[in-house]
Amino acid sequence: QVQLVESGGGSVEAGGTLRLSCAVSGYDSSIYFASWFRQAVGKEREWVAGMLIRGGRAEYADSVKGRFTISQDNAKNTLYLQMNSLKPEDSGMYYCAAAASGTWSDENAYGYWGQGTQVTVSS
Secondary structure, three states, X not given: OEEEEEEOOEXXXXXXXXXXXXXXXXXXXXXXEEEEXXXXXXXXXXXXXXXXXXXXXXXXXXXXXXXXXXXXXOOOOEEEEEXXXXXXXXXEEEEEEEEOOOOOOOHHHEEEEOOOEEEEEEO
């Protein structure tokens, strides 16, 4: 089993930066990729960014491309999301998730989820 715990959320002004962390404990050899999702109030959860756990390849939603960077530190068993040039529309609860297979942007592919960390960007 794998547990995911997010941290690093907070309130910032537009144009600011935040770095989210997702601490991973436990082990599941089938996990192949991990992603960050977000959900704003009254909206569906959306995929933000993902990366291969072993290969390093990363992909981003168009809305965050060029502003957000997903990375991992294997020594610390931690997944990160560096968020720069934040906009009010980036506000929401951010979740990290891990999956063994499937489509990166499909939340149904993910078997492991964290509890989320709140990001609020004011204009």
